[in-house]
Amino acid sequence: VSDGSACVFIVDDDEAVRDALGFLMQSVGLLAKSFASADNFLSVFDDSQPGCLVSDIRMPGMSGLDLQETLIQRGSVIPMIFITGHGDIPMAVEAIKKGAHDFLTKPFRDQDLLDCINSAMEKDTRQRKQQGQRACVERRVACLSKREKQVLDLVVAGTSNKEIANELNLSHRTVEVHRSHMMEKMETRSLAELVSLMQWIQ
C-alpha cells in the first residue's frame, strides 16, 4: 500500500462519516484511505508511510483510545486526530496527554478538521526528517572501528587525548590518529559539534 506519498488514514465505524471525510479529503487533493474498524486499519498500517490518522473515539470493538495505545506500543509516532460526538473531557485530556495531535468534537467545521490535518501532516514531516537525520548519524557511528568508537565515547565524555591514551593503553600519537579518523567519519569539524550531535541522537 505504501507509495511514499502522505495519506490521511480515516478510521470510523460509520460508513456515512467515512464517505463524507473521504470526499472532503478528495476535494482538497489529499490522499485518503478509510477503514471501518481499528483492527482493519492496524492489519494494513505500515509506519513507514507518511501521513496522519483521523479516528472516531467510540467504535464497537477497539476504541480510538485503544488504537492510540496500540500504536504507541508499536512505537508509531503517526500524528493522531480524534473525533468524538460526546464532549468527554477526561477522554480528551487522556488522549492529548498521551500525545494525540488534536481532539475534535462534533459538529466541527470542515475547515477546522482540514487545519488540524495540515498541522498534523507538517508534524509528521518534521518527525520523519528528524528520524532520518538521527538514522544518518547512527549509520556514521556504525561505520567506526572498535577503537574509533572507544575514542568517540571517551572524547564525548570529556576525556583528554592523554587520558584516553592511558585508558586504552595506546600511544598519544595513535590516539590522535584514531581521533582524527573518527572525526572524519562522523563528519564533524569540532568537539562541540560532535558532542551536540551525540547528545541529540541519545
Add this chain to the structure above:
Amino acid sequence: MANCLMSAELHNSTAQISPTVYIADSDLDVSKSIEFLLATEGIEAAVFDDGVSLLDAVRGCEPSCVVLAALLSDMSGVLLMKRLQKVVADLPVIILANTSDVPSAVDAVKSGAWDYLEKPFIQRVLLDSVRRAIN
C-alpha cells in the same frame, strides 16, 4: 503561606521540602475545601486569592503542584500556568473549569496542563490527580 516560606528557609535547598500544593480560585469556599481535602491526606496546601499573589509566592517557595480555577479574578488559569511554568519548568498544574468545554480542555493540556477537571469535581479524582502530579 508563612509556614511554607519558613520551612523553605529552614531546610534551605539541601533537604527535601514536603510537597506543597498552591491553590487559587476566586471562590474561597472551593479553595478552602480543596485545602481541607489535601490536609486529610497529609498534603500541605496554601490558598491564594488571585493569580498575581500566587505568582509572587512561587518566586519565594516552589510548590510541587498547583490547582487553579480556569478563570481567576485577574487572569485566566491557562495564562497563569504559562507564567508559572516560566518560573518553575514542568510544574504540574491542574485546571478546574466551570464549563464542560472540550476545546478549552484540549488547549489547556496542549499548553502544558497536567490535568483539567470539570466543576463540581469528584474529590477522589482531584486527589488522585494531585498525588500522581507530586510523585
